[in-house]
Amino acid sequence: MTEVVIVPTGTANIASVMAAFRRLGASPRVSEAAGDVLAASHVMLPGVGAFGASMARLVQHGLDRVLKERIAADRPTIAICVGHQLLFERSEESPGVPGLGVVPGEVGRFPADVRVPQFGWNHVRAGEDSRLLEDGYAYFANSYRATEAPGWTIATATHGGPFVAAMERGNVIGCQFHPELSGAYGAALLSRFLELA
Numbered sequence: 001m002t003e004v005v006i007v008p009t010g011t012a013n014i015a016s017v018m019a020a021f022r023r024l025g026a027s028p029r030v031s032e033a034a035g036d037v038l039a040a041s042h043v044m045l046p047g048v049g050a051f052g053a054s055m056a057r058l059v060q061h062g063l064d065r066v067l068k069e070r071i072a073a074d075r076p077t078i079a080i081c082v083g084h085q086l087l088f089e090r091s092e093e094s095p096g097v098p099g100l101g102v103v104p105g106e107v108g109r110f111p112a113d114v115r116v117p118q119f120g121w122n123h124v125r126a127g128e129d130s131r132l133l134e135d136g137y138a139y140f141a142n143s144y145r146a147t148e149a150p151g152w153t154i155a156t157a158t159h160g161g162p163f164v165a166a167m168e169r170g171n172v173i174g175c176q177f178h179p180e181l182s183g184a185y186g187a188a189l190l191s192r193f194l195e196l197a
Contacts, residue, residue, distance in 0.1 A: 002194045004028040005040035007063060009047045009054040009083060013180070017046050017080075020180035024191050032061045042194065043070060047082025051107070051144070052094030054082050064100060071102050074170040076196040084166075084174035085144060093144050103167070103174070104150045109143060114160035117143040124165045124177065124185075126155040132168045132192050136185035138177035140165075145176055171196045 004026050006014060014030060021028040021044075028044075037043055045067065047054050058064045070077050071087075079087055088099045091107040099107075110116045118140050126133040133155040145163035148154075152174075157165035166175045173193060179186030 002026045002042055003040065004042045004044055004194070005036050006030045006044045006046060007037060007067070007083075008032055008057070009045065009086075010049050010057055013048050013178075014046065017044060017180045020187065020190055021194075024187065024194060026194055032057075032063060034062045034066045037063055037066045038070065042076045042196070043067075043078075045077065045079040045083035045086065047080065047084075047086065048141075049082060050093060051082060051085055051091040051099070052097040055086055055094070055097055055099060058086070058100075068100055068102060071100075071172050074172065076171045076193065078173040078175065078179075078190075078193050080175045080180075081142065081178055084176050085146070087174050088146055088149075091144060102172075103146070103152060105146060105148060107144045107146045110145060110163075111160040117141060118159045122157045122159060122165070122177070124155050124157050126166075127153050129153055130155060130168065132173055132189065133166050134185075134188070136182075138165065138175075138179070138182040138185055140177045142176055149174075 018028045149167045152167040155166040
């Protein structure tokens with residue numbers, strides 16, 4: 001049974017994430033101990049809420065360094081919603097707060113001429129060279145998004161223009177959408193994540 005360590009970032013919807021992993025036969029547990037996050041075979045960085053507050057919590061527990069170390073070592077790690085945004089260098093939501101900086105660039109707000117936040121289902125189009133990401137419909141709840149992720153294979157969706165719906169590099173996945181709320185599509189992605197060695 002694959003154990004997944006879930007890193008609390010504040011107001012993350014941890015109950016639904018844990019339920020999604022349990023449905024797939026995994027054994028999820030929550031920990032913000034740096035040693036647990038470093039040693040775990042699989043880690044999820046969830047997030048609901050603000051970039052700055054989530055990042056502050058990671059820094060407080062020394063998890064920023066540990067997560068960067070995991071990702072640099074290509075260990076199975078999935079980041080969702082605000083967790084996905086934390087992988088970037090910075091966000092317009094929290095000026096002056098550095099992110100993990102694993103992905104170059106900034107997360108920006110959706111343009112004013114579309115509904116913000118984006119709530120609901122949107123079509124995800126995977127890149128041709130995607131290994132883990134696939135086309136399908138996923139559930140989003142976000143006001144901010146990245147429009148590019150240099151060095152990563154991306155899947156896109158459109159809301160006020162194309163944006164990064166998800167990205168992958170080796171054994172690391174970032175999802176702007178909520179796989180735990182995305183029905184069979186999301187469950188299939190989490191299942192592929194659990195199969196990573």
